[in-house]
Amino acid sequence: xxxxxxxxxxxxxxxxxxxxxxxxxxxxxxxxxATGGIYASVALALVMIYQATDxxxxxxxxxxxxxxxxxxxxxxxxMPYWGAFLATLGIAFVGGVVIERVVIRPVEQAPILSIVIxxxxxxxxxxxxxxWIWTYVQKPFPSPFPxxxxxxxxxxxxxxxxxxxxxxxxxxxxxxxxxRFTPLGLAMRAAAHNPVSSRLVGIRVGWMLxxxxxxxxxxxxxxxxxxxxxxxxxxxxxxxxxxxAFAAATLGGFTxxxxxxxxxxxxxxxxxxxxxxxxxxxxxxxxxxxxAMIIVVLLVKPTGLFGRTVVKRV
Amino acid sequence: xxxxxALRVVGLLALLAVACALPLVLSNFRLFQFSQVxxxxxxxxxxxxxxxxNGQFSLGHGAxxxxxxxxxxxxxxxxxxxxxxxxxxAGVLCLVVGFLFGLPALRLEGLYLALATFSLALAVPxxxxxxxxxxGGSQGIxxxxxxxxxxxxxxxxxxxxxxxxxxxxxLFWMGANLLRGRVGRAIxxxxxNHIAAEAMGVNxxxxxxxxxxxxxxxxxxxxxxxxxxxxxxAPDSFNVFLSVTLLIGSVIGGLxxxxxxxxxxxxxxxxxxxxxxxxxxxxxxxxxxxxxVFMYVMPFGIAGAIRLLWIRxxxxxxxxxxxSAVPSQAHTTx
Numbered sequence: 001x002x003x004x005x006x007x008x009x010x011x012x013x014x015x016x017x018x019x020x021x022x023x024x025x026x027x028x029x030x031x032x033x034a035t036g037g038i039y040a041s042v043a044l045a046l047v048m049i050y051q052a053t054d055x056x057x058x059x060x061x062x063x064x065x066x067x068x069x070x071x072x073x074x075x076x077x078x079m080p081y082w083g084a085f086l087a088t089l090g091i092a093f094v095g096g097v098v099i100e101r102v103v104i105r106p107v108e109q110a111p112i113l114s115i116v117i118x119x120x121x122x123x124x125x126x127x128x129x130x131x132w133i134w135t136y137v138q139k140p141f142p143s144p145f146p147x148x149x150x151x152x153x154x155x156x157x158x159x160x161x162x163x164x165x166x167x168x169x170x171x172x173x174x175x176x177x178x179x180r181f182t183p184l185g186l187a188m189r190a191a192a193h194n195p196v197s198s199r200l201v202g203i204r205v206g207w208m209l210x211x212x213x214x215x216x217x218x219x220x221x222x223x224x225x226x227x228x229x230x231x232x233x234x235x236x237x238x239x240x241x242x243x244x245a246f247a248a249a250t251l252g253g254f255t256x257x258x259x260x261x262x263x264x265x266x267x268x269x270x271x272x273x274x275x276x277x278x279x280x281x282x283x284x285x286x287x288x289x290x291x292a293m294i295i296v297v298l299l300v301k302p303t304g305l306f307g308r309t310v311v312k313r314v
Numbered sequence: 315x316x317x318x319x320a321l322r323v324v325g326l327l328a329l330l331a332v333a334c335a336l337p338l339v340l341s342n343f344r345l346f347q348f349s350q351v352x353x354x355x356x357x358x359x360x361x362x363x364x365x366x367x368n369g370q371f372s373l374g375h376g377a378x379x380x381x382x383x384x385x386x387x388x389x390x391x392x393x394x395x396x397x398x399x400x401x402x403x404a405g406v407l408c409l410v411v412g413f414l415f416g417l418p419a420l421r422l423e424g425l426y427l428a429l430a431t432f433s434l435a436l437a438v439p440x441x442x443x444x445x446x447x448x449x450g451g452s453q454g455i456x457x458x459x460x461x462x463x464x465x466x467x468x469x470x471x472x473x474x475x476x477x478x479x480x481x482x483x484x485l486f487w488m489g490a491n492l493l494r495g496r497v498g499r500a501i502x503x504x505x506x507n508h509i510a511a512e513a514m515g516v517n518x519x520x521x522x523x524x525x526x527x528x529x530x531x532x533x534x535x536x537x538x539x540x541x542x543x544x545x546x547x548a549p550d551s552f553n554v555f556l557s558v559t560l561l562i563g564s565v566i567g568g569l570x571x572x573x574x575x576x577x578x579x580x581x582x583x584x585x586x587x588x589x590x591x592x593x594x595x596x597x598x599x600x601x602x603x604x605x606x607v608f609m610y611v612m613p614f615g616i617a618g619a620i621r622l623l624w625i626r627x628x629x630x631x632x633x634x635x636x637x638s639a640v641p642s643q644a645h646t647t648x
Binding site: 050056103106107109110111113114115116117118120121122123124125127128129131132243246247250254288292295298299302303304 | 365371418421422423425426428429430432433436437440441558561562565566569595596597598599601602603604605606609610613614615
């Protein structure tokens with residue numbers, strides 16, 4: 001990075017370099033926030049399911065990928081973008097509920113790791129089915145936003161990046177309002193927090209869990225449809241995203257939805273900045289470094305940045 | 315009690331005899347597959363000690379497998395060390411690496427530990443490619459299979475089969491002794507309630523790091539064996555999926571169970587092939603269905619299911635002896 005030492009005008013080129021450096025920095029931060037929004041959505045989906053059932057859903061990313069393919073098919077059938085977008089969200093919701101009812105419910109009483117293996121099974125099924133139905137050939141996926149970049153001074157932002165951040169924020173606000181101000185949201189929080197008491201006051205806990213899976217599938221679908229224009233659509237679309245989302249959720253604390261979202265943005269920005277500024281790492285090792293940094297954070301604060309320490313009675 | 319112990323010994327000897335007879339009837343390719351099963355079984359037993367017995371999740375045992383394989387391969391390739399010597403060296407080295415990794419991992423629990431180990435698994439292929447000078451980069455290292463010593467009339471595949479089988483027997487015997495004794499009880503006690511264990515005088519931190527080390531050593535030995543058996547190492551064969559596969563093997567076989575390691579190894583070696591036979595178009599979908607059905611039918615893994623059946627079969631007799639024969643499955647060890 002340039003050093004801001006020259007201010008007396010003797011080296012104007014250095015001053016300009018500093019200016020461009022700053023522009024590049026801001027651009028990288030914004031595009032980091034854009035990918036961070038994707039991680040945040042998937043991380044939020046992971047946290048929702050984790051809070052309700054103590055299970056990390058390894059299939060979250062692949063479910064999102066599958067939903068994205070559904071959207072692609074709808075678009076190919078001639079639907080307008082936002083129509084297909086909303087229809088996909090509906091399908092993803094139903095799909096999530098059905099998966100919970102059919103696949104997860106029967107193993108509810110099994111040890112946690114057995115349920116984790118079931119979600120791994122779901123992962124390979126989604127991945128393999130998508131490859132079978134839509135082939136492994138990469139497909140371009142349209143962006144709903146104009147392709148013309150957006151300029152502010154010298155800084156150039158991709159319109160898709162900004163749109164992506166916007167969509168993520170809208171989703172997050174909707175979710176917040178849903179959980180904060182609706183009776184159904186309250187019931188879902190109660191069911192996750194204390195299933196036994198919730199059942200006693202008449203909440204149907206099983207269905208609340210299914211709804212949670214449905215909503216998680218919706219977040220995943222949003223993330224998939226937003227990330228696909230950048231990466232081109234293929235069955236392994238969400239592999240990397242899922243791992244980063246996992247990291248984001250852990251960083252923010254698996255017990256804190258807000259933390260997971262913030263974790264997503266942090267991971268996105270850190271990933272981008274590390275790839276840009278630490279030259280010996282480049283793109284090859286940036287994966288590793290981003291994760292290593294997260295682990296360092298965890299060693300200092302083992303429950304994540306915003307996680308509660310679960311107090312257990314001995 | 316003595317009768318059932320004798321029965322068990324006889325059963326194990328019979329199994330061993332069958333295993334020794336396999337080279338007489340099976341093709342070299344099948345033998346290679348079975349060698350691979352034994353290697354997986356060793357690795358899964360290692361993972362089982364950590365995850366099943368000690369309750370520390372690891373999604374990164376592929377990393378130790380890779381370290382073992384590369385240590386062995388580099389020693390053979392660079393310094394012409396006989397393969398037999400590389401295996402214990404790989405084991406000891408992984409013991410140290412695992413112990414050191416276990417120290418910071420002490421602070422992490424559950425998911426957070428899973429993430430830490432997971433990123434280890436992600437990092438390893440990239441790191442291996444980075445140190446191209448030693449590891450041959452993404453090309454990997456090509457090795458040659460060793461011939462049978464002492465003028466034995468065995469081809470390399472048969473000889474390696476016996477080497478892996480012998481290693482398996484020795485390591486399982488050691489593992490069983492470790493887990494059934496005082497140390498094993500301490501390990502399980504930490505999993506079940508670490509505060510109570512500490513109150514009983516168990517040094518939780520030391521045991522946890524040690525289990526990490528021993529577990530890594532087992533997996534490292536498995537990796538070293540695989541380098542000889544496959545005669546080739548490359549970074550991309552040690553990706554995240556290897557770690558996930560090992561975890562699948564240990565859960566399907568049955569966590570906290572020694573025999574479960576073998577069942578799990580058989581599963582991860584052969585079931586993907588069957589899936590391929592059933593459907594060429596989407597083999598992994600079939601594999602996924604297998605996974606879900608297995609967990610649905612046997613939530614405690616194959617070893618857990620067998621144990622349940624055994625308990626059910628012997629329940630009436632045990633009740634006559636006047637003691638409870640139904641321990642909770644998660645807490646018993648086989």
